[in-house]
Amino acid sequence: MGNSFGNLFRIHTYGESHGKALGVIIDGCPAGLLIDEAFIQSELDRRKPGQSKITTQRKEADEFEIVSGVFEGKSTGTPISIMIRNQDQKSKDYSHIADKFRPSHADYTFQTKYGIRDYRGGGRSSARETVARVAAGAVAKLFLKHHSISFYAYVSQVGHLKLDKDYTQLDLTKIEDNILRCPDPEMADKMIELIDQTRKNRDTIGGIVTGVIQGVPAGLGEPVFDKLHAEIGKAMLSINAVKGFEYGSGFEGVKLNGSEHNDEFYMDNNLVKTRTNYSGGIQGGISNGQDIYFNVAFKPVATIMTDQESINEAGDRVTVEGKGRHDPCVVSRAVPIVEAMAALVIADYLLISETNRI
Numbered sequence: 001m002g003n004s005f006g007n008l009f010r011i012h013t014y015g016e017s018h019g020k021a022l023g024v025i026i027d028g029c030p031a032g033l034l035i036d037e038a039f040i041q042s043e044l045d046r047r048k049p050g051q052s053k054i055t056t057q058r059k060e061a062d063e064f065e066i067v068s069g070v071f072e073g074k075s076t077g078t079p080i081s082i083m084i085r086n087q088d089q090k091s092k093d094y095s096h097i098a099d100k101f102r103p104s105h106a107d108y109t110f111q112t113k114y115g116i117r118d119y120r121g122g123g124r125s126s127a128r129e130t131v132a133r134v135a136a137g138a139v140a141k142l143f144l145k146h147h148s149i150s151f152y153a154y155v156s157q158v159g160h161l162k163l164d165k166d167y168t169q170l171d172l173t174k175i176e177d178n179i180l181r182c183p184d185p186e187m188a189d190k191m192i193e194l195i196d197q198t199r200k201n202r203d204t205i206g207g208i209v210t211g212v213i214q215g216v217p218a219g220l221g222e223p224v225f226d227k228l229h230a231e232i233g234k235a236m237l238s239i240n241a242v243k244g245f246e247y248g249s250g251f252e253g254v255k256l257n258g259s260e261h262n263d264e265f266y267m268d269n270n271l272v273k274t275r276t277n278y279s280g281g282i283q284g285g286i287s288n289g290q291d292i293y294f295n296v297a298f299k300p301v302a303t304i305m306t307d308q309e310s311i312n313e314a315g316d317r318v319t320v321e322g323k324g325r326h327d328p329c330v331v332s333r334a335v336p337i338v339e340a341m342a343a344l345v346i347a348d349y350l351l352i353s354e355t356n357r358i
């Protein structure tokens with residue numbers, strides 16, 4: 001359990017941070033899809049470690065190998081397996097925590113659940129697992145391009161520094177213009193400086209990634225337990241370090257009255273539209289054709305470069321040294337991960353929606 005995601009467009013990921021390789025098996029991708037390998041690599045490059053001064057300095061090319069499911073450049077309808085080999089593990093950085101529990105990491109809970117754990121780089125609990133999700137998400141995006149569905153994500157907050165514009169007021173073509181992936185250049189500079197200063201202080205900081213999905217037709221989503229926003233929420237909350245999810249008006253919406261919050265319908269030629277979009281493109285758990293937008297909150301990375309008090313497996317009081325190569329803030333590399341998880345949900349729900357009616 002727990003290593004698979006999705007129903008009809010279904011992924012199964014495998015691998016550990018310091019093992020031989022990580023990867024994904026995608027089951028249910030429709031046949032005949034042109035598998036653009038350059039696009040998959042460009043998506044992996046957006047997530048890979050070592051890409052800037054505000055990320056971990058572990059150097060991984062994250063080049064991939066398609067092992068199955070593709071013939072003459074197209075999907076065959078059989079499971080697509082994509083593998084990414086690890087190259088730059090430094091497992092000795094982790095020998096000091098072999099029997100210690102790092103504060104706010106997954107060490108204690110993995111040890112308690114399984115009675116054994118690969119402590120090297122956090123093993124399976126490492127955010128390196130998300131390389132497999134981004135590879136699968138790239139395939140989902142290729143499929144969804146045929147349906148004119150597009151995905152954007154960007155950094156909207158770092159620590160207390162928050163954009164005061166929403167996605168409709170920002171130029172989303174500017175997201176990749178800076179190492180942080182924040183479309184407001186002035187704010188990006190301030191946020192990068194804050195992350196860099198935090199890194200120099202041997203500490204870490206959190207932030208928010210905003211996601212936007214455009215072009216989703218009305219009618220995607222299941223009515224009761226598998227509401228579209230519930231599935232997007234699960235997808236986002238399954239990403240390492242995520243502590244919060246909200247969509248549409250979210251938590252701020254409680255400040256409005258119904259008279260302000262209701263999204264009035266109108267006809268724009270033959271298209272049904274709403275004058276506002278507090279619903280975030282989903283009503284009754286089903287997409288209504290308007291933009292879907294949401295926020296994902298990432299905690300400060302648990303590994304800090306200072307000593308911390310903790311306990312070992314025997315329950316003795318110990319000091320955990322802060323060392324190794326880690327991200328001072330994950331949000332810049334989380335942007336493609338958020339897009340990938342959103343694409344996986346929409347690909348899955350699009351296929352499900354085709355089974356809803358005769």
Ligand SMILES: C=C(O[C@@H]1CC(C(=O)O)=C[C@@H](OP(=O)(O)O)[C@H]1O)C(=O)O
Pocket residue numbers: 017018048049056057058060089090093120121122125126127128129131240324325326327
């Ligand atoms: C390698 C990646 O990020 C890693 C995520 C991570 C963790 O504990 O989550 C710990 C570090 O790995 P290591 O100490 O093994 O070098 C990060 O560099 C990646 O995302 O590809």
